[in-house]
Amino acid sequence: MPSNRVLIHVYGVMEPRTDILGWPTGIADAPVEAVAADPIMALTSVLPSEEFEPAAWERHAEDATWLGSVAAGHHRVLQAAIAAGDVVPFRLPSLYGGLGSLRRALDDNAIHITQAMERIRGRVEWAVKVYRTDEPGELDLESEPVRTGSDYLIARSREMQARAEADTLVHERVRTCYERINDISVAAVRNAPQDPVLSGRSQPMVLNAAFLVERADQQAFRTQVERIAQRSQSQGLLVEASGPWPAYNFASIAKADAAVRQP
């Protein structure tokens, strides 16, 4: 690929005529530029092609510093965007070789973009994670009179059964949490719980969900989650919420369709 090629990255699309004055810079500290593409407006940056051409992404795919900083730049612009209005976030990276090809791509996908915009209009994403805090303890052999091998086996099987029952109970409680929160959201997605390595927590994550919430309902949403968090604490569950996020989880057609109602 020639290195003098123009590269345009798209952060997302918004309603036209959104004021982007004073927004933070995006990826590689590039300024954000609005590209009108009726009936929407794309938030873009022109990136230096030698640093962001596909080969560069492959080169940097394992360079956490590079990737983390690029991801932060993308997210920074989208955070500014949801403060200013409704935005359909694009996945990172969304690269186009020039204004012409960008306009063509937006045109070709106008229906999908419009549908996504309709879905997220007046709404933002909130994340809710639930961690399990009731680590099942080790078999306490001291407390029971274990004299024979069969005593041990009986104690052991009793322990296994107790654990299975605890698991079922947790499963039901998490499900109830999810459904109660879902009651005051427009749509919901459950993602794979993050590994402790990713979550940075020792407690196992049992729910990693995203909810699409009306902007006007955010206070009610928070109150509801807080109530659930309070109640769940004594049941061995730690509930955490974060937001508002750009509606990352509800921008893509397939995912949002799958999300309409899940158990």
Add this chain to the structure above:
Amino acid sequence: MTSPSSDLQAGQTGGPPVGRPSSPYLSTHAQAQSLADVLERVLDKGIVIVGDIQVRLLDIELLTIKIRLLVASVDKAKEMGVNWWEADEFASAQNGDGNRAELADRVKALEQRLKNDAETSDRTQGKADPEQSSR
């Protein structure tokens, strides 16, 4: 908590209710958005509008683990402009060397899986540029 970055404050104005003090149960503001959360979203979610330039992305799980391995300190994160997770417990927890060997093993396993995936998807995906060739 030290002062959040100015980017963060821009993010916090995104919704009306986020300004009030947070409850002991909920962290309902942008500081709770960890780097892993951001990566999980920006690399894996969002609408995909295929253009003339395509980049094939590696497994998100591998990427985020590597981030955790390499982002060893808050200072480093500040350099990267991603220090909003400064208050997160993991930042201090991950600074120890305790599970680095374990992480490295996991990365190895994931890389092997990626290699296998790449071999199969190279055969199925073909060349990357359907848009351009159709014009």
